[in-house]
Amino acid sequence: MEAIALVAGIACKVYDDIVDTDIKVSDVMKESLKGLQWMFLAILSVNDFNFTLLMLLSNIVHYLSNKEAYSLPYERSLLYVYPILLLLSFHTREYLNIYSIFIIIYIILWCCIEPRTILENESYKKIINRFVCVLFPTFIALYNSSYISSSIIKYIYYCIGYVVISILFQLYMLYYKPEALEPLEPEPVKPEPVKPIKPEPLEPNPLSPLSVSGIE
Numbered sequence: 001m002e003a004i005a006l007v008a009g010i011a012c013k014v015y016d017d018i019v020d021t022d023i024k025v026s027d028v029m030k031e032s033l034k035g036l037q038w039m040f041l042a043i044l045s046v047n048d049f050n051f052t053l054l055m056l057l058s059n060i061v062h063y064l065s066n067k068e069a070y071s072l073p074y075e076r077s078l079l080y081v082y083p084i085l086l087l088l089s090f091h092t093r094e095y096l097n098i099y100s101i102f103i104i105i106y107i108i109l110w111c112c113i114e115p116r117t118i119l120e121n122e123s124y125k126k127i128i129n130r131f132v133c134v135l136f137p138t139f140i141a142l143y144n145s146s147y148i149s150s151s152i153i154k155y156i157y158y159c160i161g162y163v164v165i166s167i168l169f170q171l172y173m174l175y176y177k178p179e180a181l182e183p184l185e186p187e188p189v190k191p192e193p194v195k196p197i198k199p200e201p202l203e204p205n206p207l208s209p210l211s212v213s214g215i216e
Contacts, residue, residue, distance in 0.1 A: 001044065001126060001150075001154055001190030002153060002154060003157075003159070004040050004043060004044060005040075005154040005155070005157040006149045006157045006158070006160060006161040007036075007046055007161065008036075008037060008041055008044060008161065009041035009076040009157070009158040009159060009160065009161025009162035009165075010161040010162070010165050011033050011036040011037045011040065011164050012037045012158075012161075012162055013163075013165035014033055015030065015034055015037060015123070015166055015170070016075075017035035017165070017166075017169045018030060018033070019072065019196075024036055026182055032152045033145070034074065038115070041055070041085075042085070043156075044083040044154060045082070045088075045089060045165040046085060046088050046089055047089060047092055048077070048089055048092055048150075048151050048154070049086065049089040049090055049091075049092045049093035049094070049128060050092075050093065050094060050096065050151035050152070051151040051152075051154050051155055052082060052085050052086050052089050053086060054107070054151065054152070054155050055082055055155065056083065057104075057108060058107060058108060058111045059078050059079060059082065060079065061108055061111045061112045062104075062111045062112075062115060063076075063079060064112075065111065065112050065113075065114075065115040065116055066116070069115065086197060094149070094151075095192070096149050096152075097147070097149070099147045099148055100148050100149040100151075100152045103137060103140065103152050103156070104152065105150060106136070106137070107137070107159070108189070110133045114129060114130075114133070117129075121173055122173040123174075126170060126173070127167050127170045127171070128162060130163045130166055130167060131167060133163075134159055134160060134163040136168075137156040137159060137160075138156065138160055140156065163178075
């Protein structure tokens with residue numbers, strides 16, 4: 001299940017970055033990534049109440065911290081589908097020990113703090129923050145998993161896949177797509193030079209005294 005959770009995190013972040021930055025890929029590719037994510041999340045959630053609860057809580061906290069991150073219908077649908085998965089997996093609920101609860105609090109705080117402190121879409125600050133935040137759970141998942149619930153371990157693997165793709169994409173945008181970081185400023189409009197208007201020569205008035213006297 002850990003491998004499925006890892007791939008689910010990867011598929012989620014790849015699709016998210018493609019949509020958010022409007023990368024030109026085929027619609028089939030987008031729908032395939034979306035389908036993979038939902039398929040993997042259903043497999044992970046339908047028989048694991050605690051994993052489903054953690055996914056729902058993290059999405060709710062993230063949404064309350066940054067509602068713009070859930071502007072797309074696909075992203076907001078997570079808030080509607082996960083309660084259904086929570087009900088379907090209710091019979092699999094288990095009590096969590098203090099170590100697992102500590103990891104949950106750590107992850108929830110991360111989901112709450114990051115959107116409020118880092119507003120840039122691409123930045124080194126975001127890379128460092130995500131690397132540091134996922135470092136401790138990764139250490140727990142790899143070396144001390146015997147004390148942590150298997151549901152939390154799966155969620156950690158999901159976060160690892162998500163954050164690894166996020167960091168790689170951030171580096172790509174910073175090093176290979178620098179123009180994507182700076183908004184294009186419109187070129188100043190140069191005023192067209194005004195051509196001087198030449199006065200038309202005045203025609204002699206036949207009724208003027210000069211014309212009658214024959215003086216031109």
